[in-house]
Amino acid sequence: METSQDPGQIVARLEALASPVRLEIFRLLVEQEPAGLVSGEIAERLDQSHNGISFHLKSLQHAGLVTVQREGRYQRYRAAMPVVRALVAYLTENCCSGAQDCGLSTATESISPLT
Template identity: 45%
Template sequence: MDTKPAISALAALAQESRLAAFRLLVQAGPAGLPASKIAEALAIPPSSLSFHLKELSHAGLVVPRQDGRFVIYSANFDTMNALLAFLTESCCGGNPCTPVVQTTCGAAVSGI
């Protein structure tokens, strides 16, 4: 990941509601959640949630897909992992540090 996409992703996550939505989608795994369930779980009005999900989508952190009348959002684990790799690229002076572990949903996350 280059610097500009990393800044975009970090900026999108630097807001309480967007961070909560992203974390909820990471917990939901690749299946994702409908927007209505995200709004309900986070007690965010649908109009506000729509704005926050759009920001996360523009940063490449979430992916929307149409499922009938519903829009299902899921975390983009490739972007999440690229951001983690970017942030830890020079960790520990280039020496091996905390290993990356596999989560139950198949996304690698740092063990920090």
């Protein structure tokens, strides 16, 4: 997989995921692949205001982590899975010396889930 991405893009994507709300939105959209969700559904599921969710979705979209498709008066959001795979590949190759497990089996045991 091609992992020679612009470091600025990588940083922008990681910064977008650094917000707890944006990370939760992103996780929800990944779980809902390939159908995605409209912003109102996201707001309801995360018990957040529609305006707040829209703000965070714009940040995720600007970073290239989500795509949007108009459906009548609604907009359906989906995780940009090719971008996600490229980001994971970049981190694996450049931060883990290409090791697929990257020591994750032991490292993730000490990390508590966000939910």
